[in-house]
Amino acid sequence: xDVSIISDEYFMREALREARKAxxxxxxxxxxxxxxxxxxxxxxxxxxxxLNDVTAHAEMQAFTAASHHLGAKYLEECTLYVxxxxxxxxxxxxxxxxxGRIVYGASDDKRGYTxxxxxxxxxxxxxxxxxxxxxxxxxxxxxxKRKR
Numbered sequence: 001x002d003v004s005i006i007s008d009e010y011f012m013r014e015a016l017r018e019a020r021k022a023x024x025x026x027x028x029x030x031x032x033x034x035x036x037x038x039x040x041x042x043x044x045x046x047x048x049x050x051l052n053d054v055t056a057h058a059e060m061q062a063f064t065a066a067s068h069h070l071g072a073k074y075l076e077e078c079t080l081y082v083x084x085x086x087x088x089x090x091x092x093x094x095x096x097x098x099x100g101r102i103v104y105g106a107s108d109d110k111r112g113y114t115x116x117x118x119x120x121x122x123x124x125x126x127x128x129x130x131x132x133x134x135x136x137x138x139x140x141x142x143x144x145k146r147k148r
């Protein structure tokens with residue numbers, strides 16, 4: 001069995017744990033972890049309401065924490081696991097970090113970076129979409145159903 005499949009599922013489940021933390025705070029349940037050398041070096045979840053900051057997305061929190069952990073601004077040896085397809089802002093930040101790989105769960109047809117059709121990620125960044133997509137999407141649906 002392919003080890004990366006097992007690892008990708010394991011780390012995406014960790015990102016889902018972060019998303020549930022956001023949900024407990026009444027934030028849109030998006031979670032992220034950044035992995036380097038098979039170890040989680042950063043975690044993040046949406047904090048836009050709590051911090052009153054539209055840029056406080058899960059990915060942004062994780063990028064900052066990973067950079068602090070490594071003492072470096074580039075994350076080319078790292079993988080970002082995030083429960084929702086990154087928005088244009090987060091994809092732009094991913095470009096600047098030169099992150100090596102992005103694995104995301106649910107697609108975001110309205111605000112995801114792929115909606116533009118333009119390549120906004122760093123040319124060396126590889127992307128794996130749809131990892132645990134159903135679980136990630138279900139969590140978001142549950143959150144918005146409660147809001148209505």
